[in-house]
Amino acid sequence: MELTGSIITLTGSIVLFLGALGIFRMPDVYNRMQAGTKATTLGTVLFLIGVSLGHPGCGCQGKIFILIVFILATNPVSSNALARAAHTAGIKLTDRSVKDDLKDDTETGEAK
Amino acid sequence: MRKAKSAFLGVIILFAIWVMLTDTSRQELIFGGATALLIAALFHSRLTVLGDIRLNPKSLLYMVIYVFVFLWELLKSNIDVALRVINPRLPINPGIVKVKTSLKSPLGRAVLANSITLTPGTLTVEMKNDYFYIHWIDVTSDDIEGATKAIVSHFEKYLETIFG
Amino acid sequence: MADTIYNVAAIIALIGIVFTFVRMLLGPTVADRTVALDAMTIIAISVIVYLGYYLNRIIYLDVAIVYALMSFIGVVAVARYIEGKK
Numbered sequence: 001m002e003l004t005g006s007i008i009t010l011t012g013s014i015v016l017f018l019g020a021l022g023i024f025r026m027p028d029v030y031n032r033m034q035a036g037t038k039a040t041t042l043g044t045v046l047f048l049i050g051v052s053l054g055h056p057g058c059g060c061q062g063k064i065f066i067l068i069v070f071i072l073a074t075n076p077v078s079s080n081a082l083a084r085a086a087h088t089a090g091i092k093l094t095d096r097s098v099k100d101d102l103k104d105d106t107e108t109g110e111a112k
Numbered sequence: 113m114r115k116a117k118s119a120f121l122g123v124i125i126l127f128a129i130w131v132m133l134t135d136t137s138r139q140e141l142i143f144g145g146a147t148a149l150l151i152a153a154l155f156h157s158r159l160t161v162l163g164d165i166r167l168n169p170k171s172l173l174y175m176v177i178y179v180f181v182f183l184w185e186l187l188k189s190n191i192d193v194a195l196r197v198i199n200p201r202l203p204i205n206p207g208i209v210k211v212k213t214s215l216k217s218p219l220g221r222a223v224l225a226n227s228i229t230l231t232p233g234t235l236t237v238e239m240k241n242d243y244f245y246i247h248w249i250d251v252t253s254d255d256i257e258g259a260t261k262a263i264v265s266h267f268e269k270y271l272e273t274i275f276g
Numbered sequence: 277m278a279d280t281i282y283n284v285a286a287i288i289a290l291i292g293i294v295f296t297f298v299r300m301l302l303g304p305t306v307a308d309r310t311v312a313l314d315a316m317t318i319i320a321i322s323v324i325v326y327l328g329y330y331l332n333r334i335i336y337l338d339v340a341i342v343y344a345l346m347s348f349i350g351v352v353a354v355a356r357y358i359e360g361k362k
Binding site: 021033043063087103 | 129131132133135186187189190193194196197198202204206207208225226229230233234235236237238247249
């Protein structure tokens, strides 16, 4: 049981690490958010599940569960708020982008 | 009826959080139940958004299925992002596309937007009227219909039954 | 055996924190820095929970929950600020 937990934790930490690497390597703020949000969410969930599996005797699995649900619910919300703010503030997409419907619609006044 | 249902759901959710955060001695349970009732009574006008959840057997079954669909998508999206990140050439083709949603309930739309953010290569940037503006890391479809089919359709099937 | 794997996992997560920290220092815009800070906070929450078990201090779990709450509120507040600054 403890070994299973530790392997799940290791998987989670590798996912967290790849997310951090994605934040470091991606070219603009929106792509960084993509890598950051997804990887940190799954990474944290796996990490916490692994840690609580490895230490069953403390009777605080409820708190871990609350923490997991909370992170699953709030992580996308905060990145959505930040992406919207960044776009409203006029932070540009990277040059490799192919299209930007939101900018086009804001200029024509369709997205009101 | 709708108000009573949302207040009832509010009490259940608050009480569940309380039970998980504390231990289960009798005083704790009584105090937590009383607090949950008090909060639901004070804020019942704000809780009406919970009334969008349908409580019938089919919708409860779909909720359970939805959790697994969602976790599977989350796993796929992480493998997708990881492969892009460790590839030295960084294979991305990003852009913001527009998709249309057929969901009416505000809570359903919020859940849909969150699910889109956590699924492969997509991030919700803005919601206006019936349209979501989505940052897509690998744009494969140029028009609204194609993007809608690729991004939101497989979630909407479940969310329409759960939230209406 | 299992303890070693746990320790290795915690160290890998900490190396991740270093990468996000470098992005926070470099990040050309405020939004970049906030994204990096958010990711840093969430990785730190994982490490705090692990430390709580490792040192047998269950109270660290409550710290992690409050930290998650504060980071969410903080990011939303910064987002409002960026949006209004234009």
